[in-house]
Each structure stands twice: as C-alpha cells, then as structure tokens.
Amino acid sequence: MRIKRVLFRNYRCFLDDEVIFSKEEDNKNINLFIAPNGGGKTEFLFSIWWAFYPDSLNFNDFTGKEATPYSLNGDLYRQLNNSPIGTRKECFVEIEFENENFTYVIKRIETFEKKSARKPTSIISCSFYVIDENGIAKPPMSDLKEINNNLERIIPQKVLSGIIFDGERMKKISSIDNESVKSIEGVISDITNKEVLISFESELASLKSHYQRLIKNYARKLNSLDLEAVAENIAIKEKELKESKLKIASINTKIPPLEQNILTISERLRELEPSRKIEIELVGATRDLKHYEDNYEKDLGSFRSLMSSEGAYMLINKLTNNLESIINNTDVPLGLNVKIVENILERDSCICGNTFNDHMRQNLFELNKKLPPNDINATIKEQCKIIQSNAKKTKENLKKLYKSMDENYQSIEETKNNVNALKTKLTESVDNIVVKLEVERAKLEDKLNAMKSEKEGLLKKIVQLNEELKKQYEIQKNLAETKAEINELQTRKDFVEKSLVAVKLIQEEYRLIALSEINLLFKDAYKNISEDYRNGRRAYLTHKLNKKYLMLTYNDADLYNYFKDIKGSNLDEDSLGEIDENEVEKAINEIKISNSTGQQTVLSLAFVKAILDYSRRESNIRDKELKKVKSYPVVIDAPFSDLSGENLDNAAASINGFSEQVLLLINNESFNSIKENIRESINSVHFFHKNKEKQCSTIEKGGVAIG
Amino acid sequence: MKREQNIIDEVLNEQRFTKDEMNKFKKMLTTITENKKYGFHRNLKSELISIIERDDNNADKKGII
Numbered sequence: 001m002r003i004k005r006v007l008f009r010n011y012r013c014f015l016d017d018e019v020i021f022s023k024e025e026d027n028k029n030i031n032l033f034i035a036p037n038g039g040g041k042t043e044f045l046f047s048i049w050w051a052f053y054p055d056s057l058n059f060n061d062f063t064g065k066e067a068t069p070y071s072l073n074g075d076l077y078r079q080l081n082n083s084p085i086g087t088r089k090e091c092f093v094e095i096e097f098e099n100e101n102f103t104y105v106i107k108r109i110e111t112f113e114k115k116s117a118r119k120p121t122s123i124i125s126c127s128f129y130v131i132d133e134n135g136i137a138k139p140p141m142s143d144l145k146e147i148n149n150n151l152e153r154i155i156p157q158k159v160l161s162g163i164i165f166d167g168e169r170m171k172k173i174s175s176i177d178n179e180s181v182k183s184i185e186g187v188i189s190d191i192t193n194k195e196v197l198i199s200f201e202s203e204l205a206s207l208k209s210h211y212q213r214l215i216k217n218y219a220r221k222l223n224s225l226d227l228e229a230v231a232e233n234i235a236i237k238e239k240e241l242k243e244s245k246l247k248i249a250s251i252n253t254k255i256p257p258l259e260q261n262i263l264t265i266s267e268r269l270r271e272l273e274p275s276r277k278i279e280i281e282l283v284g285a286t287r288d289l290k291h292y293e294d295n296y297e298k299d300l301g302s303f304r305s306l307m308s309s310e311g312a313y314m315l316i317n318k319l320t321n322n323l324e325s326i327i328n329n330t331d332v333p334l335g336l337n338v339k340i341v342e343n344i345l346e347r348d349s350c351i352c353g354n355t356f357n358d359h360m361r362q363n364l365f366e367l368n369k370k371l372p373p374n375d376i377n378a379t380i381k382e383q384c385k386i387i388q389s390n391a392k393k394t395k396e397n398l399k400k401l402y403k404s405m406d407e408n409y410q411s412i413e414e415t416k417n418n419v420n421a422l423k424t425k426l427t428e429s430v431d432n433i434v435v436k437l438e439v440e441r442a443k444l445e446d447k448l449n450a451m452k453s454e455k456e457g458l459l460k461k462i463v464q465l466n467e468e469l470k471k472q473y474e475i476q477k478n479l480a481e482t483k484a485e486i487n488e489l490q491t492r493k494d495f496v497e498k499s500l501v502a503v504k505l506i507q508e509e510y511r512l513i514a515l516s517e518i519n520l521l522f523k524d525a526y527k528n529i530s531e532d533y534r535n536g537r538r539a540y541l542t543h544k545l546n547k548k549y550l551m552l553t554y555n556d557a558d559l560y561n562y563f564k565d566i567k568g569s570n571l572d573e574d575s576l577g578e579i580d581e582n583e584v585e586k587a588i589n590e591i592k593i594s595n596s597t598g599q600q601t602v603l604s605l606a607f608v609k610a611i612l613d614y615s616r617r618e619s620n621i622r623d624k625e626l627k628k629v630k631s632y633p634v635v636i637d638a639p640f641s642d643l644s645g646e647n648l649d650n651a652a653a654s655i656n657g658f659s660e661q662v663l664l665l666i667n668n669e670s671f672n673s674i675k676e677n678i679r680e681s682i683n684s685v686h687f688f689h690k691n692k693e694k695q696c697s698t699i700e701k702g703g704v705a706i707g
Numbered sequence: 708m709k710r711e712q713n714i715i716d717e718v719l720n721e722q723r724f725t726k727d728e729m730n731k732f733k734k735m736l737t738t739i740t741e742n743k744k745y746g747f748h749r750n751l752k753s754e755l756i757s758i759i760e761r762d763d764n765n766a767d768k769k770g771i772i
Binding site for chain 2: 206492501505
C-alpha cells in the first residue's frame with residue numbers, strides 16, 4: 001500500500017491543504033514533514049488514522065495540541081457555535097492511495113450543524129471509490145459497512161497501531177502493559193494472517209452448530225416414529241394380507257363346486273316340474289272331490305231335515321186344496337159373519353133402503369143363528385193358504401236341494417274320473433323330493449352367498465391393507481432415509497469438529513513459527529539500531545508464556561548464566577541455541593531488565609521494523625493459504641526525540657528500511673541532527689507553517705536538496 | 708527455526724485426515740482466504756457447506772478431479 005495524495009478541508013489545523021507524494025524510487029522513500037513544535041505534525045499523522053477509521057480515534061486524547069476535540073477546525077467550530085440555528089460547516093480528509101495495482105480514494109467527511117442553542121451536532125459520512133488497473137473508476141460506495149469491509153481487507157484497523165506512531169504511542173508499545181500487549185497482538189494477528197484462521201475457526205464453529213441443529217431436527221423426526229414399531233406393524237399387516245389372500249384362494253376353490261351343486265339341484269327341480277304340476281293338479285282335484293262330496297252330504301242332510309220338518313205340508317196340501325174348494329162352494333157371502341149381521345140388525349133400514357120389518361128382522365135372527373162362528377172359513381182358508389204356501393216353499397227347497405245334490409253328484413263323478421286319470425299319469429310322488437331339493441338348494445345358496453360376502457369383505461380388507469402397507473412402507477423408507485441422513489450429517493459434523501481441532505493446532509503452530517520469525521527480525525532490527533547491543537543487551541518478544549506479547553530486554557550474559565546454573569558448567573555458547581524456546585522465554589522473563597525512555601524508543605522502532613519486514617517478506621511457511629505479503633507505509637512522528645548518540649544515528653540510518661514509503665514527521669532540530677543519515681533516502685520534503693493568528697497550519701512542498 | 712514448512716499438511720497428517728478431507732479442508736481455507744482478500748463469497752456459509760457436502764469420491768471416480 002502506498003499513499004499518493006492527502007487533501008484537507010477545514011480539518012483541525014489544516015484549512016485547505018494538499019500533499020501529493022511523488023513515486024518513491026531509487027531507494028528514496030522518506031517523505032519528510034518538517035514542522036515546528038505545535039505545527040501540526042501529530043494532526044497530520046492522525047488525519048490519516050481518522051480518514052480510515054474515525055471511530056477508533058478520540059480527539060480528546062490530544063486536546064493539548066488543538067483547542068477543540070473535534071475534526072472541524074477550532075475557529076470554525078467556535079464560529080458555528082455562535083451562528084444562527086441551521087448553520088452548517090463541513091470538514092474532510094481525502095486520501096488517495098494505491099494497493100495491488102488498484103487506486104482507492106477515500107473521503108471522510110464530518111458535517112456539523114447548529115441545530116439548537118446547544119453545541120453543534122455532527123454526522124460522519126464517507127465516499128470511497130476504486131480505480132482499477134486500467135484506470136476505470138468504479139461507482140463510489142457510500143455504505144459505511146461496505147466501505148469498512150473493503151478497508152479491512154486493504155489496511156486493517158489493527159495494523160494502524162503498527163504503522164502510525166507518534167512519540168506517545170511509541171512509548172506505549174514498548175511498555176509492559178495490557179494496552180501494549182493488545183496493540184502488538186493486533187498488528188501481529190494481521191501480518192501473520194491470523195484473521196483468516198480465526199475466520200475459519202468461526203465459520204467451522206458455525207458449521208458445527210448448523211450440522212448439530214440438522215441432526216437434532218432429524219433425530220426428533222426419527223424419535224417421533226419408532227422404526228421397530230413400524231416394522232412390527234408392517235409384519236402384522238403383511239401376515240393379515242397373506243391370510244386374507246389364502247382365505248380368498250380357499251373360498252375360490254369352494255365356490256365353483258357349490259355353484260355346480262346348486263345348478264344340479266336346479267336342473268333336477270326343472271326335470272321334476274311336470275310331475276310337480278300334475279301332483280299339484282291332483283291335490284286340487286282331490287280337494288275339489290272332497291268339496292263336492294261334502295256339499296252332497298250337506299245337501300242330503302238338509303233334504304232329510306226339510307223332509308222331516310216340512311214334508312207334512314206336502315202331504316196335507318191335497319187336503320187343504322179340497323177344504324178350500326168346499327169353503328169356496330158354501331153359500332155364505334164372502335165376508336158375511338155374525339158380527340156384520342148384528343150390525344145390520346142394529347140399523348132401521350137395509351143398505352138397499354128398505355125399512356126392516358119384523359119379519360125381516362126375524363129372518364136375520366135366524367140367519368145369524370145359522371152362521372158359522374165368527375170368520376172360521378176365513379181362518380181355515382187362511383190356514384189353507386199358509387199350508388199351501390209352505391208346501392210350495394218346501395217343494396221349491398226340495399227341488400233346489402235335489403238339484404244341488406244332483407249337481408254335486410255329477411261333479412263328484414267327474415272329479416273322481418279326473419282324479420283317477422291324474423293318478424294314472426302320476427307315476428311317482430315328487431313333492432318330498434322337491435321340498436328336500438329346494439331346502440338343500442336354499443342351504444347351498446345361503447352358503448354360497450356367505451362365501452361371496454366373506455370374499456367381498458376380504459377383498460376390501462386386502463385393498464385397505466395394501467393402502468396401509470403402502471403408507472407404512474413409505475414411513476419405513478423415510479425413516480431409513482432419515483437414519484442415513486443422520487449418519488451422513490454426523491460424518492460431516494465429525495469432519496467439521498476434526499477441522500476445528502486442526503485449525504486450532506494450525507493457528508498455534510503458525511503463530512509460534514511466525515512469532516519465531518518475527519522475533520528473529522526483531523532481534524536483528526534491535527541489533528542494528530541499539531547501541532547497547534554491543535554491550536550484550538538483547539531484545540525479545542515474548543509469545544509463549546500465556547501467549548502474551550511483550551517486548552523485553554535482557555543481558556546475554558545473564559541468560560547464559562541462568563542456564564549455566566541449571567544445566568551445569570558444560571553449557572557452551574552453541575548449546576544455548578538448542579535450549580527449548582519455552583525455557584528461554586521463561587528465563588528472559590525472569591532476567592529482564594528495565595529500559596530508559598530512549599531504550600524504549602529503540603525497542604519500539606525495532607519492533608515496528610520487525611513487523612513491517614515480516615509483512616513484506618516471503619515467509620518460510622510454504623502454505624499458500626497462510627501466506628500474506630503486504631507492504632504498508634509507515635507514518636512516524638518525532639521518533640528520534642528521545643534518542644541520542646549511536647542510537648539516534650542507527651535509528652535514522654535504518655528508517656528508510658522500514659517500508660517502501662516512509663512519512664517522517666520531525667521538527668527542525670531533529671532534522672538537523674539526522675539529516676546526514678537520511679539525506680540519500682529523502683523523496684520529498686514538506687514544511688508546515690504555523691499561523692498563530694488563524695490557529696492553523698499550511699503545508700508547503702520544499703526542495704529535496706536541503707541542508 | 709524450521710525452514711520451508713507446510714504447517715497445514717503437517718497438522719492434517721498428524722490429525723489423520725484422509726485425502727478427501729485434506730482437499731476439503733484446504734478448499735474451505737482457500738475460500739475463506741479469498742473472501743477475506745476480495746470479498747468474493749456473499750454467502751460464505753453456503754459455499755463452505757457445498758465444499759463439505761461435495762462427494763469427492765464420486766468426483767474422483769468420474770475423473771472430475
């Protein structure tokens with residue numbers, strides 16, 4: 001990565017400034033920023049930080065150098081604070097930089113607005129776009145998350161602690177405290193590409209959960225359906241199906257003979273039908289004969305009874321006829337009787353008008369004496385008529401009876417002849433046989449119907465069983481598939497777990513190897529910068545004990561003596577290098593020595609050089625997945641202020657080796673003290689001019705040929 | 708210091724990874740590395756699952772790999 005241009009507008013002490021970096025070539029890679037104290041060196045340094053990761057920068061940390069803890073220039077902020085509500089002010093830092101043949105432009109803007117009587121509020125926004133290797137600009141991004149993701153890939157926030165330093169941070173990194181450990185760890189985790197392995201571990205953990213969840217879901221499904229119960233159910237139903245089919249087969253063998261029997265019986269019954277008809281006719285004729293005979297007997301009985309009761313009428317009928325004739329011949333006017341005569345005698349004249357005389361009266365008396373008792377003739381006649389009538393009726397009844405008897409007799413004769421004729425026709429009695437056959441046929445038909453009904457029921461049952469079995473087979477199949485799926489998922493989960501273990505081991509192995517390499521580079525850098533190295537002072541970056549990163553110094557002789565005490569007097573210089581690194585680290589931790597401020601600065605510079613060297617060199621690790629070669633610019637503010645003598649010369653002489661692009665911010669005095677050491681490496685010089693009235697600084701590009 | 712080390716192969720061999728498992732592990736790591744570097748895979752998890760669930764045995768038999 002290389003910074004190409006930085007543009008300021010209203011940012012802190014830079015109201016309208018731009019710094020353009022010319023390409024670093026011919027080992028000229030130091031871009032020098034010379035400024036008086038309070039001239040804006042630190043502001044410039046942290047403007048780069050702010051442009052990339054504003055949230056991780058707190059202006060309150062350096063309020064001593066700027067009156068306001070805001071990105072907006074102090075004067076402008078105060079003006080805004082006194083402005084009417086609704087007034088806005090904006091500041092930004094725009095950085096153009098290149099990385100792996102792509103050019104990026106990031107513009108961090110903070111807009112302040114006086115919204116109320118209170119202090120102005122602000123919103124930070126960002127514009128970020130990429131120009132590819134063909135010079136084609138891609139659409140700018142404004143989504144902060146997307147911008148951050150891209151920035152993290154190019155220049156992770158953690159690495160800023162390793163490439164942007166002011167004096168205070170330089171001291172912090174070499175001090176033995178948690179903040180130092182954290183910042184070293186951040187830088188190391190990035191340059192050793194640890195983030196990839198951490199990401200891998202995190203993804204694997206997520207995959208493990210994913211497979212665990214799937215297995216759980218499948219297991220739940222499996223538990224709700226007991227495979228054994230399903231198999232048992234299938235076995236029962238298959239048995240039932242088999243039995244039903246066997247029954248149907250059995251019924252199928254029984255039905256045809258049964259039907260044949262019924263058919264035979266029916267045929268036999270058909271054969272017997274004519275005889276059956278004759279027999280039925282004979283029964284009818286016999287019944288009729290009996291009927292006629294009964295009627296005849298009944299008529300005969302009636303005739304006898306009539307004769308005994310009414311026969312006398314027939315006998316006296318002649319007599320009464322004679323009697324009636326006599327009466328009819330007697331000269332007594334019809335209807336004349338004693339009473340009538342007496343009635344006539346009571347009158348004075350006759351009905352003919354003649355007056356009765358005595359004689360006539362006497363005659364009438366005489367006549368009256370001769371007259372039969374009152375209406376005897378009529379009575380006799382009446383009786384005769386009754387008798388005659390009865391005789392007539394009796395005669396008629398007798399005639400009827402006789403006729404009926406005659407008719408019955410005729411019918412009896414005819415029927416007798418018929419019966420005899422039928423009896424002659426009917427050779428045998430079939431009635432019993434037919435009844436028997438019909439009963440047998442009915443029984444057989446009942447049996448046949450029962451069988452057919454049973455068969456129908458069985459067929460329905462078979463259909464039902466088949467459907468149920470189909471379902472059960474489906475369930476069984478699903479369960480088997482689920483089991484197979486669980487096994488498959490378990491295999492995958494096992495692989496993920498195995499991978500998790502491997503990733504952790506790789507992480508640790510890689511960390512140790514990378515740290516060993518960094519440690520060698522650290523020791524090397526310390527050797528080149530520190531004047532105390534000559535006196536046996538050594539630097540070491542701890543990384544094994546509790547995985548804590550600390551920069552320690554120790555005396556080489558103390559380490560030798562430490563192990564000599566343990567190992568005995570046989571220990572020589574060569575065998576010291578063979579001692580286990582854990583033991584060495586433990587020993588160094590015990591024999592560490594404190595550092596002066598200058599020595600701490602030397603240590604920090606050695607560390608910065610070591611990590612920058614590590615990040616841009618080809619690692620000894622061959623795994624392409626873990627290789628990460630990155631080059632970062634280094635931005636250092638006043639690194640030499642606490643150095644003097646050989647330390648200062650060495651640091652200044654080595655500063656061009658820190659990175660392909662070095663942004664060195666120093667004051668005039670410091671520059672004068674090191675200019676001979678860096679002269680050959682200067683690429684550009686920029687002067688910061690402080691404007692006390694306006695509380696701002698301006699940046700001016702100067703000539704390279706200085707001093 | 709060890710020289711020219713293949714840490715991944717060493718660890719995977721120690722952990723008795725099969726050839727298929729090694730391939731899958733490395734493919735996953737490459738995918739994550741590319742994702743870190745270029746932000747390729749929007750759905751990284753799906754990508755990793757597809758690597759895990761790819762049947763390399765069959766692929767080998769079919770001559771794909």
